[in-house]
Amino acid sequence: MSTPSFHEMWRDLAPLGRDPGSGGYRRYAWTAADTDCRAWFRAQAETRGLVHELDRNGNQWAWLGDPLAGDAVVTGSHLDSVPDGGAFDGPLGVVSSFAALDELRRRGARFTKPVAITNFGDEEGARFGLACVGSRLTAGRLTAGKAHELRDGDGVTLPRAMEAAGHDPSTIGPDPERLARIGAFVELHVEQGRALDLSGDPVGIASAIWPHGRWRFDFHGEANHAGTTRLADRRDPMLTYAETVLAARREAELAGALATFGKVSVEPNGVNAIPSLVRGWLDSRAADQSALDTVVAGIESAARAHADRAGIELRVVQESFTPVVEFEHALRDELAKILGQRPAARSAVPVLGTGAGHDAGILSGSIPTAMLFVRNPTGVSHSPAEYAADDDCVAGVLALADVLEGLACT
Secondary structure, three states: OOOOOHHHHHHHHOOOOEOOOOOOEOOOOOOHHHHHHHHHHHHHHHHOOOEEEEOOOOOEEEEEOOOOOOOEEEEEEOOOOOOOEOOOOOHHHHHHHHHHHHHHHHHOOOEOOOEEEEEOOOOOOOOOOOOOHHHHHHHOOOOHHHHHHOEOOOOOEHHHHHHHOOOOHHHOOOOHHHHHOEEEEEEEEEOOOOHHHHHOOOEEEEEEEOOEEEEEEEEEOOOEEOOOOOHHHOOOHHHHHHHHHHHHHHHHHHHOOEEEEEEEEEEOOOOOEEOOEEEEEEEEEOOOHHHHHHHHHHHHHHHHHHHHHHOOEEEEEEEEEEOOEEOOHHHHHHHHHHHHOOOOOOOOOOEEEEOOOOHHHHHOOOOOEEEEEEOOOOOOOOOOOOOOOHHHHHHHHHHHHHHHHHHHEO
């Protein structure tokens, strides 16, 4: 039986978790849509005669060769999404991994190392508010205790969600034995920016991931009637929140960084009620730690100044943080060498940094990791408008196949 092509896999995966209204994806961790994506992954593995494995943290693995042999070359990405996310963020890396393996088999490549394709769970953190849960647990960057405390917007804990999806949460935790058997992890991802579009290159290599984190700002005011309370008598946290959003933009521009308030919750959330609590989540990223510290400190300082003047109580909680990730230079240079020697190579493959976090960044502290980027002509990501052209997707598959051949074959 022939294996599905890239376009056939893409066609079969495309409807899963797609919202008919927005056209975006809602593939949240441990939901029905996530279960459908996992079933798709397992079917792709079994169609190719690969050994499918679900690890203690719910990450999926498809193995060619002995998983216990050591020095394995692993590729893959994730299948979950942000709310109303695009089709390419994560899935492009998984689909391309299966297609690259098919390409190597077509070439008659002789594998001298085990190869695996992986689907890391809950990379986006859309449901429980923490990104890269599956890889964080595996690498020991998230303890089992902290993971058990994670809750979604409906109060459902991560363990309950995992149980409902058929996975035993009592097994979650660090997996150093697994990581010790991996010699290299290469993740292909659609570029979340326009650097490759501007340079005219279909594929690039990642140099580093900017330091980034998420902070929760809780603005406590006083609920009251919107139609009877004088403006002078109000303690309205919405105004302080709004001032903070504007301050975030100013501080980011001054520091040459990025800052976004993209999520907010309001209590009691009534049209004719002054809020008692406004909770906003800040996402901030910068090219270096100093710039990130500067912008976040500036935003908090401005928020506290506005809060003090308005009689608002403010609490700031850092919910997650990832320091700068420099991908291992030796592996990065090896990828550049492999891709630079291809007959189709016109010039050196561009090497670029990114402000987006990835499982490869989480794992970089434990094993050698690298990333390939595929051109995104619009630069749009985390949106239904996210896009990569067919020719560029094929170029990504061939580049990944060349890399895997260089790392795992004779």
